[in-house]
Amino acid sequence: MAENDDDLIGINEIASMASVSRQAVANWRARFADFPKPLADLKAGPVFRTRTIKIWLRKRKVPMARVVSLINLKGGVAKTTTTVAVAETLASKFGKRVLVIDLDPQTNATTMLIGEKRWKEINEKGWTLATLFKDALDPHNKIFDLKKTLQKKVSDVQGAEKVDLLPSSLDLIDVQDKLASAPTGQFYSVTPIDLLRLAVKSILDDYDLVLVDCPPNLGIITLNGLRISEGYIIPTVPDVLSTYGIPQIVKRVGNFSREIGEDIEPLGILITKYMENSTVHMNVSRDLRRRNDPPVFETVIRQANQIAAAAEMQSGRRTLKQKYGYGDLTTRYIEFAQELLEKMEIEA
Structure with a gap:
């Protein structure tokens, strides 16, 4: 019919x-x-x-941007490195337009992509997301400038020119605790969890994927990232301390999702810094896959010295393999990017 x-x-x-x-x-x-x-x-x-x-x-003019947050309550799990590496891989190997939104006050994703010198320059001018949240604390203070804050073509990887960045700032540490008391606007039309969504909605359509690097907590700034996301990834080292908070993440995000009436899907756990000779890593990985709540990606990112070296911003262009090594690491990031695209039903 x-x-x-x-x-x-x-x-x-x-x-x-x-x-x-x-x-x-x-x-x-x-x-x-x-x-x-x-x-x-x-x-x-x-x-x-x-x-x-x-x-x-x-x-x-659908299709439009797909937004994914990366989160873990434990630091040192390669969350930020994964965010940047996947962004650069999606751009250089799959031709995707990618926006990285750095909400983590440690600013590691920002410095990986633009270097510490450039970050200091824009931070002094207030061209970071900290200004967006500071504005919310004072209705008369409207300094945030999206056009100036958006850093374009930030990657030093050849072929990854389609990676843009909304940078973070150390100032987010002081701002977060104050956001709960931020004014809600006339008729309570703006809540603290909607600040990022309202600020960036005009540019999201410019990208195929948006990756949000969230702070290692479930506070208001993290909720801003989740608010614009259709799903989230939990990068984790397969040990007890790194995986301990996963049930809390899933429960809290699930409750948040129900409260706002929108689906935020746990796309899966990504095992990082995996060491094959570690009994703990082997057992914890097996348990995570057995529970499958949330599901675990097939790709495993093994421990590699190149992870630390990749964080060093360089002046010239380099290939993906030069940045992440000629060994296993680069291949794994490509495999994970492919798996993510398939999971989200995005054409590679």
């Missing part, structure tokens, strides 16, 4: 029509105020008029 534009469709049908995941559609509903309102909210979910959805999709 031919489809009638006056037919009613649900979230699954919209996802199929746009060739994206159900989570992506949920993300559009949260991100775009002009997304069509449902005609009814049934027990099975909201239903929409097909014609209005088609018009909206054409207007938005």
